[in-house]
Amino acid sequence: MPFLYAIVALTGIICLIFFLKWIQLTTGNKRVEKELQGFQIEKISTGSVKSLSILPLVDFYTDDPALKTEPGVSYLIQADDTKILMDVGFNKKKEHPSPLLHNSNQLGVSLKDPDFIFFSHRHLDHIGGMQEQKNKCFSISQGPVELPEIAVYSPVEISPSPWNPGPKVQVVNQPKILADGIVSIGSIPRNLFVLGYTLENSLAIKVKNKGIVLIIGCGHQTIERIVERTQALFDDPIYGIIGGLHYPVRNGRMMLGPINIQNLVGSHKLPWKGIREDDVSLAIAAIRRVNPEFVALSPHDSSDWSIEQFRKAFQDRYHDLKVGEKIVF
Numbered sequence: 001m002p003f004l005y006a007i008v009a010l011t012g013i014i015c016l017i018f019f020l021k022w023i024q025l026t027t028g029n030k031r032v033e034k035e036l037q038g039f040q041i042e043k044i045s046t047g048s049v050k051s052l053s054i055l056p057l058v059d060f061y062t063d064d065p066a067l068k069t070e071p072g073v074s075y076l077i078q079a080d081d082t083k084i085l086m087d088v089g090f091n092k093k094k095e096h097p098s099p100l101l102h103n104s105n106q107l108g109v110s111l112k113d114p115d116f117i118f119f120s121h122r123h124l125d126h127i128g129g130m131q132e133q134k135n136k137c138f139s140i141s142q143g144p145v146e147l148p149e150i151a152v153y154s155p156v157e158i159s160p161s162p163w164n165p166g167p168k169v170q171v172v173n174q175p176k177i178l179a180d181g182i183v184s185i186g187s188i189p190r191n192l193f194v195l196g197y198t199l200e201n202s203l204a205i206k207v208k209n210k211g212i213v214l215i216i217g218c219g220h221q222t223i224e225r226i227v228e229r230t231q232a233l234f235d236d237p238i239y240g241i242i243g244g245l246h247y248p249v250r251n252g253r254m255m256l257g258p259i260n261i262q263n264l265v266g267s268h269k270l271p272w273k274g275i276r277e278d279d280v281s282l283a284i285a286a287i288r289r290v291n292p293e294f295v296a297l298s299p300h301d302s303s304d305w306s307i308e309q310f311r312k313a314f315q316d317r318y319h320d321l322k323v324g325e326k327i328v329f
Contacts, residue, residue, distance in 0.1 A: 046206060068323075077203070087118075087120055090128070120155075121198060126217055139163050154172065192266065192268060204234065219244050220266065244302065245283060297321065
């Protein structure tokens with residue numbers, strides 16, 4: 001009998017937790033819709049850059065056995081003379097040197113060189129780990145790393161960890177020109193079942209004689225909303241879409257036994273609905289409508305199946321995104 005009581009009590013607790021999460025999901029989704037409807041957009045006037053390169057320092061695949069991979073993201077972006085470090089990876093194993101630091105050293109990149117750091121959002125695979133997410137900070141590695149007093153742009157409050165003091169954080173939610181031709185499109189909210197209310201930014205870089213190149217962290221905002229925001233800000237065509245769009249369909253990069261963690265945490269829907277094949281088809285259709293010349297999907301949060309759908313859809317306009325392989329415009 002005590003065993004039966006324990007089962008009933010446990011079932012009751014699980015049901016209560018789920019009920020509370022359902023309420024949080026419903027109210028959170030309503031909040032997001034209200035914020036999106038009330039957001040006012042004005043056109044941005046900025047110059048353009050003549051050259052743009054994106055070097056993945058952290059992601060899930062590489063062809064170079066000397067480089068480390070993981071389900072995280074960090075890109076070194078150079079737009080003319082401006083260098084940007086976008087996100088700092090996961091460092092899942094809490095290493096020093098981290099995959100970011102190791103790969104930077106292998107590729108001859110100095111992390112003292114960037115003019116500023118840009119965070120897409122404050123999730124563990126972009127800010128240096130689980131502890132960093134809990135502490136609302138970011139770490140380059142789990143050991144001392146000297147950084148200059150450069151600006152850090154983030155959609156939410158975040159602080160440098162004791163391992164890498166120096167950078168100065170500015171919270172950026174509205175669209176903002178960060179340098180000539182380099183724009184944060186402003187944070188776009190989404191309410192996720194497990195992680196709750198999430199703000200994410202993307203970079204838009206205006207390349208002369210080409211158009212806007214979008215560089216995206218995880219795409220929790222959805223590509224539809226990112227494109228809509230970009231078109232509201234610029235009259236220029238969207239030339240390139242690069243980075244994470246979070247389509248862990250059929251498989252994921254973070255599995256707990258049979259449970260696809262990325263699918264569970266990456267949706268504003270109930271867990272058994274999650275992210276599906278239809279969502280990938282809708283994303284491809286949304287991108288086709290703006291007809292970019294260059295598409296590269298980050299494998300850190302999208303499955304091989306999803307990547308293959310993008311490859312088939314965009315053919316010679318699709319490019320694999322791998323650590324150590326520079327993308328040049």
